[in-house]
Amino acid sequence: MLVVPELPEEIRALKERARAFVETEVYPLEQQIARAGTIDPGEIDELRRRSAEARFAMLNMPYEAGGRDLSMLGQVALEEEAGRCTNGLGFVVANRGPRELYEMATAEQVERFLAPVLRGEYHGAWAITEPGAGSDVSDIQTTAVRDGDDWLLTGEKWFVTSQGEPGYYVVLALAEGEQALFFVEPDAPGLRIKFTPGFLHDPYLDHHPEILFEGCRVPERNRIPSGGNEGAKEWFTIERLFIAARCCGAAARSLELASDYAKERVQFGQPIVEFQGVSFQLADCLTELLAARLMTYHAAHAFDVEENRKIVHGKVAMAKLYASEMAGRVVDRSLQVFGGRGYRTDNPVARLYREVRVDRIWEGTSEIQRLVIARGLVKRGVDPYAA
Numbered sequence: 001m002l003v004v005p006e007l008p009e010e011i012r013a014l015k016e017r018a019r020a021f022v023e024t025e026v027y028p029l030e031q032q033i034a035r036a037g038t039i040d041p042g043e044i045d046e047l048r049r050r051s052a053e054a055r056f057a058m059l060n061m062p063y064e065a066g067g068r069d070l071s072m073l074g075q076v077a078l079e080e081e082a083g084r085c086t087n088g089l090g091f092v093v094a095n096r097g098p099r100e101l102y103e104m105a106t107a108e109q110v111e112r113f114l115a116p117v118l119r120g121e122y123h124g125a126w127a128i129t130e131p132g133a134g135s136d137v138s139d140i141q142t143t144a145v146r147d148g149d150d151w152l153l154t155g156e157k158w159f160v161t162s163q164g165e166p167g168y169y170v171v172l173a174l175a176e177g178e179q180a181l182f183f184v185e186p187d188a189p190g191l192r193i194k195f196t197p198g199f200l201h202d203p204y205l206d207h208h209p210e211i212l213f214e215g216c217r218v219p220e221r222n223r224i225p226s227g228g229n230e231g232a233k234e235w236f237t238i239e240r241l242f243i244a245a246r247c248c249g250a251a252a253r254s255l256e257l258a259s260d261y262a263k264e265r266v267q268f269g270q271p272i273v274e275f276q277g278v279s280f281q282l283a284d285c286l287t288e289l290l291a292a293r294l295m296t297y298h299a300a301h302a303f304d305v306e307e308n309r310k311i312v313h314g315k316v317a318m319a320k321l322y323a324s325e326m327a328g329r330v331v332d333r334s335l336q337v338f339g340g341r342g343y344r345t346d347n348p349v350a351r352l353y354r355e356v357r358v359d360r361i362w363e364g365t366s367e368i369q370r371l372v373i374a375r376g377l378v379k380r381g382v383d384p385y386a387a
């Protein structure tokens, strides 16, 4: 039966190092950002350098690609610590490599597009969502039409998450009747950034622009051979698991801050934690946090050992759904415990409150996770998912 194994010693050590790094390197930078209201790119480069020095980057990649082939259990442990950070700075700490692309791409594509990511020279971005196709990815309208040895891409992609200018976009398009993935360089003729909206979590490490492809010319060698739907699905599964893990980290930090505050804040002649109206809220937070952590680590372990990927997909959906909704409740209650001080942006809880909201939306909304879970239940029953 699949349960949650004890974390091996090296993963516990990695987690401890990551916690120390987050506390000493990231928290002071967050305060600087809270004061300035913007992120200084120079400070981010410096944080990236320190993070690489601390050897947190690319651990998920296979050895031959310079990684450590870290299990999903280990990656989730690292990601959980990264989730404590605000302003998206956790992505600098848990700086994973594009493993799913590495496994799908041709050797030449690996060399051309992915090797620079592994060397830390740039990041990639995924362009799946469109104005008319969000939850329903099957309805994308972007087309790729053959033109000699090239493809011409036409369509519009939204919410394309990228840290500065990416080295490449992975674009999902309809090519000769089936969905296919293409590497597209940012300077490809016919590609244009249309608009970069602001978002609730700003100031944030990533931007999420809208991108236009107007007969954008892409050579045949940029088409990812085994891409399309399956490639995008594997990416979703992994990213959902990481969202669950980050939500656990965010909730843990928020709860620690709220419970410390509740012990020291005195009203009506006693610490507010002595009011059950406060302490019961904290008790619910802790209980739900533990449930979410167990579910997330369970799903990560399933990712590593379960052969049936459909079961893994369902378990990951449950972890993402529960952990993201848990984080929303925990940061909301934590903020309430702080009273007015919880509403100040120099309080990490205020930032976490604003930032975990998207975790119920991106990589598939809560409703879509419920859809995935319900479909699995109807097809395969309770046992494979609840075991």
Ligand SMILES: Cc1cc2nc3c(=O)[nH]c(=O)nc-3n(C[C@H](O)[C@H](O)[C@H](O)COP(=O)(O)OP(=O)(O)OC[C@H]3O[C@@H](n4cnc5c(N)ncnc54)[C@H](O)[C@@H]3O)c2cc1C
Binding pocket: 125, 126, 127, 128, 129, 133, 134, 135, 136, 158, 159, 160, 161, 162, 199, 208, 358, 361, 362, 363, 364, 365, 366, 367, 368, 371
């Ligand atoms: C900050 C941010 C970053 C993002 N980054 C990326 C990225 O890098 N790349 C990328 O491709 N996309 C990205 N996305 C897009 C994200 O994945 C989509 O926003 C998400 O999948 C939902 O799609 P939608 O916004 O079009 O909402 P819609 O699909 O229009 O949904 C609207 C509402 O209807 C509900 N709904 C839809 N269908 C059903 C159903 N069958 N049953 C019940 N309810 C349903 C939804 O749950 C939601 O509440 C990002 C989004 C955000 C906000």
